[in-house]
Amino acid sequence: MIQIQNLTKTYMTKRGAVTGVDNVTMDIKKGEIFGIVGYSGAGKSSLIRCINLLERPTSGNIIVDGKDLTSLKGGELRKARLKIGMIFQHFSLISQKTVYNNIAFALRAAGMNARDIDVRVSELLEMVGLAEKRNVYPAQLSGGQKQRVGIARALANNPDVLLCDEATSALDPNTTLSILHLLKDINRKLNITIVLITHEMNVVKEICDRMAIMQGGVVIEEGQVYDIFADPQQELTKEFISSVVSFNVPEQILSETEGLLVKLLFKGAMAGEGVVSDMLQKYQIKGNFLHGSIEYIQERPLGIFIMELKGEKATIAEALKYLESRATLVEVVGNGN
Structure with a gap:
């Protein structure tokens, strides 16, 4: 579904070139929930933003459902991006628009007519459990409700891929769990591929099928979540797992x-x-x-x-x-x- 081939992303700074993603190759299968884990600065957010070309890679290829996005421009690229939804850590809702219009905005931008927009927004609000909040504004919502609006907006154009950039890190533990359960339910019902960026192993443990650990822009370990928890190979992986599963005796x-x-x-x-x-x-x-x-x-x-x-x-x-x-x-x- 998603093939990342020899991807490198380099940033030019006052101090010179800085490599955010360093020659990463990765295959993400159709319908799976794939977690990418790393501390701040590991390159995971740069990688996910390259997948939908919010940032264009310095080199390498991003192939989504058989299309090489790095070869597309203009209208072709905009059309391909419609099939990739994205949710963010801080929700990124438009404060002056109601919940309904925050979701409808993505549909209007895609050229959908008003009648179909109303039907689609109603479907999405039911899906994320916010049917009664359609006419309220973001300021009237809790953090979890805002993220549910963000999820509905990301799903508006029936994407094949949903990218989640630290989607639960601004939420309390109980709300995080409810959002993860919602994402898992959406994954199962729609068979949508989810790529989830996080620094929290509890998130990965809860819903991911496979995972990769990043450090310094490089993938240092990758595999089934169960297998990595059972037998981590890298010291950083062991450190992450110890935050969830402790082997320490006083x-x-x-x-x-x-x-x-x-x-x-x-x-x-x-x-x-x-x-x-x-x-x-x-x-x-x-x-x-x-x-x-x-x-x-x-x-x-x-x-x-x-x-x-x-x-x-x-x-x-x-x-x-x-x-x-x-x-x-x-x-x-x-x-x-």
Whole structure:
């Protein structure tokens, strides 16, 4: 659906050339929700603005639904952009226009007649849950309601792609969750491809299918969200994931342990099975859970545990072999006191 090929975006500043996006290649599939994660300055916003040519790449190609946007100009480019909707962090609504007219504005710009505009705006307001707010002004809306208007406006011309640039970072956690659920519902109903820029891993964990981590304008890791959470390869990725899934055990607890400290990771159905309890009974060793949780990512369980094992050294070694045959990851992280 979206092919980004060797994309580079360079900015000229008083201090010279600065590379915002550095030779990025990426394929985003039809109908998926793809998250691009990075800290401020990583290049993620520059990348998303290049996808719809709000910023023209210095080099490389952007191919959307078979059309190379970088080769289009004038009317052809404007027509192609109609199939790419975009929502922004700070809503970008016109304060002097009602909710109805904020959405209708995009349709009038596309040349739709008044009767069809009224039908389409009514459909969109129902879709985002704001039918009763059609005649109010942005100042009368909450942040979440403003973003719902932004989503409706972005969907006005039936786009194939929806770009979201930090669309939830100005919202409180509960409102963020409601907006994410709305986006996921829209994705499922319309089969629209969503590209979501964020620095919050909770956002990615909640709705994305695949993701990429950016640093210094470069994609340093990419893959299925579940797989990256289960086995992150890069230190920055591990740092992001630790904000959502913590492996840390307080130092005071660690200082009081005497046995072997083991980190266990179980993927899929295995996360809900009694592997650890079976192991403790089978090998008659003592186990003490220090930390543990089962996270649900893409509706699949991921079990993460840190525990202390006590017993004969040889017996513990056998127990670890048993765990290795059942768990996705078994890692000794400490030897106690």
